[in-house]
Amino acid sequence: MSTRKISISLLIICLIAWSCSKDNSQKATMLIFGGTIYTVDSLVTVEAIATKDDKIIFTGSLEEAEEFKGKDTKLIDLEGKTMTPGLIEGHGHFMGLGYNELNLDLMNTTSYQAIVDAVAERVKLAKPGEWITGRGWHQSKWDSMPAETVHGFQTHHLLSEVSPDNPVYLRHASGHAGFANEKAMEIAGLINLSIDGVKEYEVEGGEVLVDASGKPTGVFNERAQSLITQHIPERTPESDIKAFDLAVEACHKNGITSFHDAGIPRETIELYNKMKAEGKMETRIYAMLTGWDGDLLNEWFEKGTMIDQDNLFTIRSVKLNCDGALGSRGAWLLEPYSDRPDHFGHETLPMEFVKKTALNGLVHGFQVCSHAIGDRANREILDRYEIALNKYPESSKDHRFRIEHAQHLHPEDIPRFAELHVIPAMQAVHMSSDRPWAIDRLGEKRIKEGAYMWQTLLQSGVPIVNGTDVPVEPLNPIASFYASVSRKTLKGLPEGGYEPEQKMTREQALKSYTLDAAYGAFEEDIKGSISVGKLADFTIYNQDLMTVDEGDILDTKISMTIFGGKVVYDSSN
Known part of the structure; x- marks a missing residue:
């Protein structure tokens, strides 16, 4: 040839x-x-x-x-069936979700007696001296209040009667207050304090509620919770792994493929790295470093961000807890609470630290995400952000600083989000759960002019990152989607919705759970929409939540979740 x-x-x-x-x-x-x-x-x-x-x-x-x-x-x-991009939980607590599955879940309790009964059942299974912990109660959501209350909260006596030999600590649904029995307070050395003695134990940014005789009622607000929680035994590596696995499973069942984890300590960072190395990271986690640990922040500022090329575990943001919750009257207000005229809530983190962290964030490339529910907290944080952004204009071109919750705003501060390019991360389901009683805290004027201002913020030109703040609320994204477009409680009330002019359209609501949530984490180029080149994360529903009657939205179920091109949940199996 x-x-x-x-x-x-x-x-x-x-x-x-x-x-x-x-x-x-x-x-x-x-x-x-x-x-x-x-x-x-x-x-x-x-x-x-x-x-x-x-x-x-x-x-x-x-x-x-x-x-x-x-x-x-x-x-x-x-x-x-209907498919969308994989849903993104825009603000939650991943390990809190997992531990809520392990511990006493009080999310659906409707009275103080229901809490007492749940603890009584757990006492039967516990050894004497063993701590009983749980989360999820919310006094403003109960059908009725007990005869004995202090500042709108129950007292510990009924709880203590059913748990004399077991210390009990039950976190409020918001996580911003807790409820201890007598045994727990005895361990903490608090039960016999006079009112003067209690003052010696007050924590800056917190409050120990006491009765008329000066004895603690069992309710510990904001940072005062540490008086009890420091005595609760540490979590174990085994329980952490179990909680992690339960959280991943819960995400799959709810169609969640990515999760913005709002504030994690160094121990959780180690756990997530371990889970990733073992191939168990089947939810993409965008983690915020906890601002409670200044040393941790300084370490990360020095070494820089961790943007995962595998798109599984990224750290490039910081979470600051700057006030409390509305339900526990911890939200920091410009004017006093309507139902407690001597009280303005709590500044739980010094604003000077917010300013310092915002400056460090810009210098070192970290996004700053600050928890703010009350109008004063929101204003103070916007002020500190503005100082930092003005000082480093070159680093401010795409900072994407966030305010987590942005639940109650003074009308003058609403346009500042767009002006400063600050992203509000707002959990629509909070409106559904809180609005019926929030009007008691703030009064009609403040509610109508500045609470849950979704459409006004969207029209000003900023995206909204949606979510549930799990375990404050259940992880269910359908409930938050329904609240977004209806402005109603999950019972369908009131007709027409609360402040209906602030409803999101269905397109806006879906985007807040997908592309806008991805934008809130600098990840819109890899997720949030179904586009060539993006990650193969999808959520499949039993019906079209974009077209079904509003009253049928809550009947929507997750049929399948696809993560990284693999089916990780199938309701038919």
């Missing part, structure tokens, strides 16, 4: 090999079709998508998608 013929033969072989390799590289590992697929790119719908490994490689018509089908392609027929 001549040299020329050999060369041509080799060229043909190479062309065939190249063609085959190209075809193989374009074959999808998963093809999804047969339902309504919302891409969230201008709310466009497509017939089908194709993924290869953990990335999207095609969106468009089913006919075109067929070209990506190979012999090993997994086919998922939606059978009329």
